[in-house]
Amino acid sequence: MPELPEVEFTARQLRALVLDATIRDVQIFWERTIGTPDAPTFRALIAGQRILQVRRRGKYLLFDLGRADTPELVMTLHRRMTGNLYLLPPGWEIDAQARTANPAAWSTRGPDFRYSAPDSGQDAPVLVREEEASYYDPAELSHCRVCFDLLDGRRLLFNDPRKFGRIELWPADREDEALAGLGPEPLSTDFTVDVLSSRLAGRKGPIKTVLLAQETVAGLGNIYADEALFLARIHPLRPANSLSAEELSRLHAAIVSVLGMAIEYGGTTFSGYRGLQGELGENYDHLKAYYKAGDVKHCFRCGSPIASQVIAQRTAHFCPQCQTL
DNA sequence: ATTTAGACCTGTCAGC
């Protein structure tokens, strides 16, 4: 679900809220969410670790962990399609009560959860901080796969209905191995037109498909690849190695601006994406090309309805007038 | 060497 802007927004929230917190223990409700090491080892390693820093690389969230001031471990978290992190204030209880009365169903579905606020009987929305009107809707938290219990009583939940998300723990000095294959960071100053150009050289597949590959540029997904191509007026089916110097320059600028704007608006929510405290991203209304089903947009340049077409199993959105082959 | 279909998963929504 989340692409670079949504992950970056969450990383910034985490830096403001959980830096220096200590992880007391972890509850793992869906073992496959833990990629490596195996769940018991993961649990043993992480107990007592302090969160020294939170970073982002591509669509990965990185937690630097250590018992003292030196990072020992790096925890990588990838949300894939539906993963969200929620920070619960102290006092919230996890009532691991199966929705189904049949315990045998747990092995395939995993248990479903009910959350109760500190003041019992209170239903969502629950006001957490009055000035921000943030809230948690317990209905949104019913797919908890992993729960980090912090020493101060707060809980960091990884909620992930489709179970595609992955959390891994690596020795700090093997971070490169954990993130192998990721291309350049599009918001770093190292990401120049020349870098983009060299990444596309020799790739004759459709530019849309090449942009989605994380080794080309890290962090672009279906929404922002479409947005960038729309702004740059490049048809998604253009062979990646066929772009002119001017088109490369436009695409580079479009990638940077599209991602930057989305971060400003807290990411794009069209259904499931939420911030750490349940906030909705406000970028959907600022998208120019991407739309959810039944909600067609029109090109702001020429007024044509935005077209959609499946390219390499993903739906691409573009203006058929402004983005020609 | 690429491209593509299938897996992994559950929820939601449109249409009948």
Added chain:
DNA sequence: TGCTGACAGGTCTAAA
């Protein structure tokens, strides 16, 4: 109201 099928922000693997 209920069923069926299509579709969803991602990525890996095996087969063509």
